[in-house]
Every structure is written in C-alpha cells, then in structure tokens.
Amino acid sequence: MYDYLIVGAGLFGSIFAYEAKQRGKKCLVIDKRNHIGGNVYTKEVEGIQVHEYGAHIFHTNNKRIWDYVNQFAEFNRYTNSPIANYKGEIYNLPFNMNTFHKLWGVTSPEEAKRKIEEQRKTANISQPSNLEEQAISLVGTDIYQKLIKGYTEKQWGRPANELPAFIIKRLPVRFTYDNNYFNDRFQGIPVGGYTQIFEKLLDGIDVKLKTDFFKEREELETLANKIVFTGMIDQFYDYQFGVLNYRSLKFETNVLDDTDNFQGNAVVNYTDSETTYTRIIEHKHFEFGKQEKTVITKEYPMEWEQGLEPYYPINDDENNTVYKKYKDLADQEAKVIFGGRLANYKYYDMHQVIGEALVTVEKEFGK
Structure with missing residues (x-):
C-alpha cells in the first residue's frame, strides 16, 4: 500500500514525490509516456541534449526556487536571446x-x-x-x-x-540595446540536460512508465491512500461539463550531418505567415556545444483534439467557465490533490510549477 499515487512524472509530480519521500512517505509515480520528466524531458542525440518538447530555458526571480533546482544539476550561464526571421530579415527580440x-x-x-x-x-x-x-x-x-x-x-x-x-495585455519594449528576453535575476540551462534532475528527484521511488491512469484507474486507485493528479482535470471527471480546449504542437527533429552550426542561435522565430512552423530550435547552442554535427527541431502549432498532447490552454471566457465547474468539484476532494498545468488549466513556466509544488507540499505536510 502506498501513501500517494502520483499521476504524472513531470515537474509537479516528481517534486511532490521527492518531498514526500523525504518525509518518510511511500509513493508510486506513474506516467503514460515511456520516460520521466514530462515536457521538460531531454534526450542525448549525437552528444547534444535535445529538448524533446520544445525549448525549456529556466528563469526565475525567486532565489529559493533557484537554489532548489541547483541541488539537482549545475546550471550554465545561458541567456535567452531569440531572434526573429521575417522573410529573411533578422531582428532581435524582445523589441529593443x-x-x-x-x-x-x-x-x-x-x-x-x-x-x-x-x-x-x-x-x-x-x-x-x-x-x-x-x-x-x-x-x-x-x-x-x-x-x-x-x-x-x-x-x-x-x-x-x-x-x-x-x-x-502588454508587449515588452526596451529602449536599450539589451537582447536578454527575460528580466529575471536567475537564468540558465542544466549542464547535461534536464532529465538528470528527474532521475535524482525520483531516485528510490517506485516508477511505472507506459501506464495510463484512465485505462487502469479502478486498480490503481486501490493502491494508495491519496492521489496526486497532474493530468487533464476534465478527463479526471470524465468530461461531464464538457471538454477544455488547448493548442497543440508537432515537433520535427533532424540530425544535420553536413554542418556543425545551422543558424547560430538556439531559437529563431519565423514571424511571416507563409512559413508553416513558428520556430527552429538548434539544441547545441543551449550548452555552447562544439560537436561536429547539429540537431534542429521545427515547431509546428496545430489544433488540439483528444489523443494529441495538450500544450497551451485556451483561457477564454467559455473555457474558463467550464474549468470553474471542474475546479469546484476538485475543491471538494478529500483524497485527491490536483497540481500542474493541465490540472489547473493554466499556462505555467517551469519555476511557477516548482513554486506551486513546494506550496502544495507545505500545505500537505506543514512547513
């Protein structure tokens, strides 16, 4: 018997599991994917850490959160300075x-x-x-x-x-020659990728991958006293108030054997309407790589439908009204904790998920 069944091995679930284990609790973490780390997962390809689900650049003003993640990895000095390509014209971002x-x-x-x-x-x-x-x-x-x-x-x-x-609501406009996209005090990429962080967070904790909570729900719910759920809240309640909407993404990743430097920057946004992808990520530049080959990912936005990965919640009035109904149900749960981007139907940066997870841990266990 476990104290907690944690559905989702992303940031929220993994941090909760780690902190619960520190307090002597027994956890089972499950994930429907074949890897830990959720959308933050990185995989080594040709000696390069590839961000499998889009660029993840860690940034925060919160020293407590910065110190927390630095327990699990050494972060480099990477500064996010994307550029825009408009029909071959190159512009610095943010607007400066x-x-x-x-x-x-x-x-x-x-x-x-x-x-x-x-x-x-x-x-x-x-x-x-x-x-x-x-x-x-x-x-x-x-x-x-x-x-x-x-x-x-x-x-x-x-x-x-x-x-x-x-x-x-607002657009960052700077009247200085500053290409640093974020204003946050702390910023960087973990040397050797993000997956190592999850390996350390989940060390000594039971993890079952390729396990779909909804296909095995009846059995899984009997294994633990409480559930920490980080999936889609509408799915948890069997869509009884309707389906919440998202935007999804498709990633097209290629190893380029004939060049060691494709675009000279980690992130290039394509801002014209004719180019079908929104950006190209060249992963080696996140760690200032000198490898002989390079790996690039084109990112294509797409309409979300059930079965696709949900990325960006569409927080318009209609969807927020539906979410509020699910939230009211969730607030009445005594044995289920909801956390993370999908369960809260809210777009989070990584530091915000970590902050939310640590607040939830304090509520559950005390400071």
Missing part, C-alpha cells in the same frame, strides 16, 4: 534598440519612441477590441506587421483580428 535600428535606422531611444508614437496615433485605436488592435495600440504597425501578426496567427490558428485582446 537593435530591433528599432534595423526597422527604421534610428539610433537614439527618443527617435524610436517618436516613431512608435507616430504609428500609434495614426492607427487611432482608443478601445482595442481584438488582438490586432491591442498590439498596434501598444507598439505601432511596423512591429505588429513584421514581428507579431504572422507568428501569433500561426500560434493560435486564427486571424489576429478574431483573437481576444487580453492575449497581448
């Missing part, structure tokens, strides 16, 4: 003086501010009613047309003028 100089030839912050303000005034949008109007009212038409519109429409699978304005 390098971007503005390339767009307009301006060299001073004052010139850049004036240019953006001119375009905002010309657009004359007082109450943005959709994403397109919201973006133009924030950064003007040039940045919107070249660096936001195509990428966003691919990402969400809908015209920007049909997307709600709240998706882009």
